[in-house]
Amino acid sequence: MSLAHLHSRAVGYGSVACQAQLARLAVLGVSHVALTPFAYVRGTDSTEFRYGDGLDSTLTDADLLETCRQARALGLQICVKPHVWSNAFWRGGGSRQEMTAPAGDWDAWFAAYTGFAKHMAELAERGGAALFVVGLEYLQATLAGGGRWASVAEACRTVYGGALSYAANWWREAEAFEDWPAFDCVGVNAYHELDVGADPTVDELVAAWARPLDGLVALGERVGKPVVLTEVGLRAVAGAAAQPWNQGLAGPDDHDLQARFYEAVLRAVAARPQIRGLYWWKWFTDWERRERDAYVPGEAAQAVVRAWWAAGR
Numbered sequence: 001m002s003l004a005h006l007h008s009r010a011v012g013y014g015s016v017a018c019q020a021q022l023a024r025l026a027v028l029g030v031s032h033v034a035l036t037p038f039a040y041v042r043g044t045d046s047t048e049f050r051y052g053d054g055l056d057s058t059l060t061d062a063d064l065l066e067t068c069r070q071a072r073a074l075g076l077q078i079c080v081k082p083h084v085w086s087n088a089f090w091r092g093g094g095s096r097q098e099m100t101a102p103a104g105d106w107d108a109w110f111a112a113y114t115g116f117a118k119h120m121a122e123l124a125e126r127g128g129a130a131l132f133v134v135g136l137e138y139l140q141a142t143l144a145g146g147g148r149w150a151s152v153a154e155a156c157r158t159v160y161g162g163a164l165s166y167a168a169n170w171w172r173e174a175e176a177f178e179d180w181p182a183f184d185c186v187g188v189n190a191y192h193e194l195d196v197g198a199d200p201t202v203d204e205l206v207a208a209w210a211r212p213l214d215g216l217v218a219l220g221e222r223v224g225k226p227v228v229l230t231e232v233g234l235r236a237v238a239g240a241a242a243q244p245w246n247q248g249l250a251g252p253d254d255h256d257l258q259a260r261f262y263e264a265v266l267r268a269v270a271a272r273p274q275i276r277g278l279y280w281w282k283w284f285t286d287w288e289r290r291e292r293d294a295y296v297p298g299e300a301a302q303a304v305v306r307a308w309w310a311a312g313r
Contacts, residue, residue: 001025002034002081002231002282003067007058011286013037014063018285019070025283026074028302029309032130033071034079034230034279037064037123039116041086045102047109049084049116061123068127079279080124081133081167081230082116097139097169106144113141114155121156132160133187133230136167139176146178153182167230170245174216180223185276188216189231191245198239199257205241205264217274226276229269233281234261235294236301259300266308280305 003021011017013035025033037059039051053060064080071078089095101109117134124132134152135141142149153164165187168174174188194200194208220227234244236258238251244261262280269275282295297305 001028001030001032002036002279004036004282004284005038005059006285007056009058012058012063013285014060014066014070015285018067021283021285021287022067022070022074022076024287026076027310028305029311030076030305031309032077032079032277032279034081034133035064035067035071036081036083037120039082039084041084041088041099043086043088044099046086047102047105047112049112051116051119064123065127068129072128077131078124078127078129079131079133079230080120080127080129081136082120083136084116096137097173099138100140101144106141106148109141110148110152113138114152117152118155118159121160124162125160129160129162131163131165131228132156133165133167134183136187136230137169137173137189139169139173142168142173142177149177149179150182153179165228165230170212174219180219180225183225186216186220186223186225186227187230188227189281190216190229190278191232193243193245194241196241198242200241200260202260202264202267205261206267208241209264209268213268213272213275217272220274227274228276229278231281232265232278233295233297234258236298237294240294253294255298255300258298259304262297262301262304266304 005013039049068078121132134156149166163184165183165185167187167189168177170188170190170192180186192212196204196208216227234240236253236255237249238254240249241261269278
């Protein structure tokens with residue numbers, strides 16, 4: 001499960017509330033939890049990655065390490081998957097995929113980014129993380145040319161001894177990413193559009209997942225690496241299965257569709273041992289005060305997770 005930080009000292013990473021949610025995830029049968037600390041940039045063409053103590057009083061390095069300690073005490077394996085955020089992402093409708101190097105100076109962009117990734121890799125090592133994801137969905141940086149993400153991985157390995165991955169966007173980046181041999185597994189944020197109607201059955205969803213998952217298996221075999229779905233999830237909104245990526249999709253709540261989607265994903269992944277696991281997107285560090293986010297699994301989807309994972313399936 002991906003565990004998202006709420007930006008309040010009372011309920012964010014390292015808090016008693018966060019510890020309670022980790023315990024709740026353990027009861028569901030979750031074995032691996034992804035933590036998502038941040039760097040901040042002023043715009044999509046910035047090379048100034050701001051991070052570390054003194055920047056965000058609600059999320060210090062010590063808070064991240066305390067959350068790692070809380071997770072380990074519950075027997076949970078940890079993935080550290082740092083994100084980058086900018087107000088430009090919501091004010092201008094941009095995203096990490098549009099981030100670019102000013103004046104095309106990708107060497108400067110990667111040099112700055114490597115500093116952030118290495119800092120987080122050091123924390124992942126101190127926190128006992130089993131997996132560190134060096135970056136996610138930086139499509140333009142990936143298209144700038146191979147070798148650069150391999151250099152980021154090399155820098156992170158000087159301070160971190162666990163497994164490394166990159167979380168590529170599903171729709172184009174995973175295939176374009178040239179540096180998979182430098183990583184321990186192929187990571188993909190799997191929000192594939194599914195060829196289904198508005199109210200698909202579980203069997204229809206399983207069948208719809210065959211093509212994208214078989215493509216990921218083929219990619220993994222081509223580069224000689226196992227595959228991990230670094231994110232997968234569905235908003236509990238009617239019709240969302242056709243566009244799982246669409247955070248703005250409007251419609252009535254449909255928690256039964258979300259539960260069917262969860263069941264179908266687990267069936268489809270279980271049939272493909274080359275895919276070693278998945279992280280659901282997402283959960284929050286506090287249940288009562290969480291942001292309203294339709295990706296959070298409702299009671300029906302939680303029951304599916306519990307049936308598969310708590311029962312040892």
